[in-house]
Amino acid sequence: MSDIADMLRDGDPPPAETSLDEDDRLKPSFVRAVLDHVEDGEAEAARALVRPLHPADIADLFELADRDERAPLAAALGELLTADALSEMNDYVREDIVDVLAPEQVAVFASALDTDDAVAIIEDMDRADQQAVLNALDPEDRAAIEEALSYPEETAGRVMQRDLVAVPEHFTVGQVIDMLRDDGDLTTDFYEIFIVDPLHRPIGTCQLSWVLRTPRDIAMADVMQRDQTLIPVDMDQEEVALRFQKYALISAAVIDPGGRLVGMITVDDILHIVQEEAGEDALLLSGAGDGDINEPIRESYVARVRWLIANLFTALVASTIIYAFGAAIEKMVALAVLMPIVAGVGGNAGTQTLAVTVRAIATNQLTSSNTRRAIVRELRIALLNGLTIAVIAGVGVTLWFGILHLGFVIAAAMTANIVIAGLAGVAIPVTLDRLDQDPAVASSVFVTMITDSMGFLAFLGLAVASGLVSL
Structure with missing residues (x-):
């Protein structure tokens, strides 16, 4: 200073x-x-x-x-x-x-x-x-x-710019250049010129570099590119960003329901949208609301506490399962020691699958045409992960407690819970998406409930079913 x-x-x-x-x-x-x-x-x-x-x-x-x-x-x-x-x-x-x-x-x-x-x-x-x-x-x-x-909110109509350059198709390159130089009311920041028909519907685009390199007497209709990506005014901004990414766009025309040109969206607007949407999905998965450090404390409290309350009630499902096996746990303290491991590893496996699935849905990588393949893929990954963790956990538990039977039980429970977690991590967000609900909003609550409750049920149920302990 x-x-x-x-x-x-x-x-x-x-x-x-x-x-x-x-x-x-x-x-x-x-x-x-x-x-x-x-x-x-x-x-x-x-x-x-x-x-x-x-x-x-x-x-x-x-x-x-x-x-x-x-x-x-x-x-x-x-x-x-x-x-x-x-x-x-x-x-x-x-x-x-x-x-x-x-x-x-x-x-x-x-x-x-x-x-x-x-x-x-x-x-x-x-x-x-x-x-x-x-x-x-x-x-x-x-x-x-x-x-x-x-x-x-969050549609193309909200983020588009109204200031653009549009010319009729009969204009020559020379006329366009003269207009750009003489019209003081035109916007100063643009990347391409839109060519419109008499009803103001976009029929093509022309980059500024093409205009500068083309003789003045050539008609714009002979220079323009007729294939263009048109953005409906009511399209969700996340879908707009995906189109820009897919087609490597610098700018795009926005049209109203009648097909008339009403604005344009440029890539600098899209950068903000991509950042906003990516952060939004990550925060929704955690139930942290907007997750902004400048957000008022009251708003942050309200956004977060409702998900914690929801987690409290879903945790009661797992607690009910533990209570049902209370007698078995009393007979073998090792069960109480090992239960959190089964649930915790399953929860992490479910979170991994959930994050991948939500991202795939958000980026249009996961659609109705490849959902089955995605589910099978995640189940195969979950099975491989489950078997790997099962071997490590089974050997470790056997050596630590000296009970071979307990090692087999936790290995089987680990495998089952990780496979269930993989299925839940992909099935829940896909189901919510099919129901036109945001898969990032509630998926984590359901996945956590399933991995915790199924982890406890698999471990304690196998312990009782195998004769390791009795109720």
Whole structure:
């Protein structure tokens, strides 16, 4: 912090490199220096530190600040808090900032952003505040954002950009180039030009590189690529991301139910979706809610405790099985010692299969055409794993307790439970998916219940059935 303070005393703002570590993360000393200046009422000193930063780094600064420090920081930075910085922020952090801004300020930010980024800022606001922001927008921006908000969340309509370049098929390359140069209202960020028919339906695309390399008198209809991937406006954003991945797209046209061009989605939007969806599935499997460290404590509590309550009730199934074999356990303490091993290894095996299956469903690798093959594959893997663990556990238990019979019982129980875990790990998410339910939401609860209860039942049942102990 002393180096940064020395630079300020010398009158020179610190270069951005001094604020970042080798992993391009803001240094704790830099963050603390900015916040100390804000706390001391030295707004200009804070702005001098922050001014060299990229908008994404400014967003990180707000995320690293405590919740009660964010409003004073926003007030101190003033014009350095730009629309680009706001769009880069974590959702919860952005909500904190938007809550302290006047609707007119939010409207200024929204009008400076692409429609999809503006919607991300406005969509989570209270209804009254949202309406106040919309009223402060100019009619064109307001109409575009209201249209986007009319589509369901996490669909192509919410994430698409309305600003694009579309030309009629009779245009020549020269006419397109002249239009791009002369029309000051066109968007400045685009990768390809869409060619449309008189009803504004996309009939082809043309990359900018093709336009630059083609003689001016050639018609766009002779240059364009007619085969294109069209995205329905109501398509789920996860499916949109899969199409971009499958067909290696840079951008794609979004069409309404009538086939008319209404927007486009670009690959930078998809990167955010891929990150969001991947993290979402992992967190849903664990029952951790949004899993965001900036999420309010109350929301995190509500999201997590309901799954813990569900686990409590499913654990009662396993406890009931243990209670039924209580007399047998009393006669051989070794059974109580070994039960958690059988259940624990089975649970881990089920979790492995579950993670693979949920990912395969999410990426469209697992469909109705190959479900049977996937189940057989996982059962074969589970059997191999079960036999391997059974040999290790059986030999270990025999040597430790000196009871050969007990070694065979735990080996058989291990094999059975791991095979059951493999079947449950693939069958449960597939079944939920067929029922149009998110397989990541409840699969882990059911798999845990099955592996625990079946592990106890297999181990204690085999012990009794084989005559090792009696009830």
